[in-house]
Amino acid sequence: MKLLGLSHIKEADRLTLINQNISYLDLMERAGIAVFETIHNRLQGAQVPIHIFCGLGNNGGDGLVVARYLVTHGYNVTTYIVNFSKNRSEAFLVNYDRLKEVDEEWPVQLKNDDNLPAIAANEMVIDAMFGIGLNRSMLPWVKKLIIHINASKAFVLSIDVPSGLYAEKSPDDKESVIYANVCLTFQAPKLVFFLPETAKYAQDVDVIEIGLDTQYLNDVETQMSLILKNDLLGFYNPRGKFSHKGTYGHALLIGGSKGKIGSMLLASKACLRVGAGLASALIPECGYFTLQVGVPEVMVITNKNTDYLEDFQFEMKPSVICIGMGLGLHPDTINTFAEFIKRNRNQLVIDADGLNILAANQELLKFIPEKSVLTPHVKELTRLVGSWKDDFDKIEKVKAFSKKYDSIVVIKGANSITVYHEEIFVNTSGNPGMATAGSGDVLAGMIAGLISQGYNALQATIFGVYLHGSAGDCGVEGFGYQALLASDIVENIGKAYLELFKQPEEQANA
Known part of the structure; x- marks a missing residue:
């Protein structure tokens, strides 16, 4: 199985939009639904309090889609917007408005560490703050939020990658990374999930299909492979009857x-x-x-x-x-x-x-x-x-x-x-x-x-x-x-x- 790098993921996204004639919003909706369905299949409507922390970019947009579907299916959801910047992606803004249309309680705005929400150990956190394209260090108050989530002992599910984890280098600050019980990563596994310094941030990784361009995924040469049983059967050499x-x-x-x-x-x-x-x-x-x-x-x-x-x-x-x-x-x-x-x-x-x-x-x-x-x-x-x-x-x-x-x-x-x-x-x-x-x-x-x-x-x-x-x-x-x-x-x-x-x-x- 191929391991995808950051450049491969970006190109797969780009070609998917072109070849399938869809918008990025459509792709985000598809990804969010896939995450929601995975969660829904496991929780089966259980009324565990769910805290969803959304950043301001596309990973946050994914989280908003998940929040919308959880709300419309009757789950006990509180959504938080982590305002670490004045910039917001277009897809984030659209999905923010869509969530407000279905949720009686609008998302809670977090701007500093003065009023970090209480999170109990028997509750659930969905982490959608930062995606795989993260390339900067955390603001001090966002780091405190991450430490607060990790210390809560709640069950943590990260979308695509635990927030604070870079795609292609080790963390600058180990305290600034979410420790996820489960990470639902899109389309293909990433190398970062299998290295000693970074694998610990995701105890379990599930790859979920979001329909990225099949031709590209089949043809791309990544020079990185995850070896599964089926990969070996292609060159397994059975013994001949008359061998010695x-x-x-x-x-x-x-x-x-x-x-x-x-x-x-x-x-x-x-x-x-x-x-x-x-x-x-x-x-x-x-x-x-x-x-x-x-x-x-x-x-x-x-x-x-x-x-x-x-x-x-x-x-x-x-x-x-x-x-x-x-x-x-x-x-x-x-x-x-x-x-x-x-x-x-x-x-x-x-x-x-x-x-x-x-x-x-x-x-x-x-x-x-x-x-x-x-x-x-x-x-x-x-x-x-x-x-x-x-x-x-x-x-x-x-x-x-x-x-x-x-x-x-x-x-x-x-x-x-x-x-x-x-x-x-x-x-x-x-x-x-x-x-x-x-x-x-x-x-x-x-x-x-x-x-x-x-x-x-x-x-x-x-x-x-x-x-x-x-x-x-x-x-x-x-x-x-x-x-x-x-x-x-x-x-x-x-x-x-x-x-x-x-x-x-x-x-x-x-």
């Missing part, structure tokens, strides 16, 4: 050191569980029995050193190499890693200490093969690309890194983001229980296992990130967030595959 283990490649995993062999066990098992035909693990001698017993399906190659790897020699011809899990930072390991990177021509998935070595020796980055996959957590990412001022700046830095080294980078976390050059792919599976030791090792092994089977590196990464999250979702059903282990994620990879083909009604009954 050699059909699905031979993955080599390199890593491990004394006390960190478990990371290689997790990665190796995940690699096989996701479907690699064969997997070999190159580890120091101390991990031999652990891996042979823990994953009997993996072939083990040991280094002559007992505690750490000092030689990456192997005779096989792997389909892909996954390197770095539990590798450690012994000087001999760093030196042999550098030698390996310079001579290697195999497809790479690089994780953990492999990334740390590259970050500390960035002259080695020029030797990584094209479309290598890097899977850093936040601290490893900082070491690779430097610090950033906000999440949007972080993405830009990762894009620049990806283009410079022709690499695929996974920004791990909630809604993990896969970046390749200018393209970003936002994941939708996963849960907080996956914030546990070894989860990243499992992901690296899964991506390697998918590449081994013949998926190209970008497909394997997008698919691997989604399956990893979905396996975590399957696992958490039996354990809860706190008790989920990385090994549980591995054990649920098969269920994650099966979930791809479940119909919605099957998932609801599961």
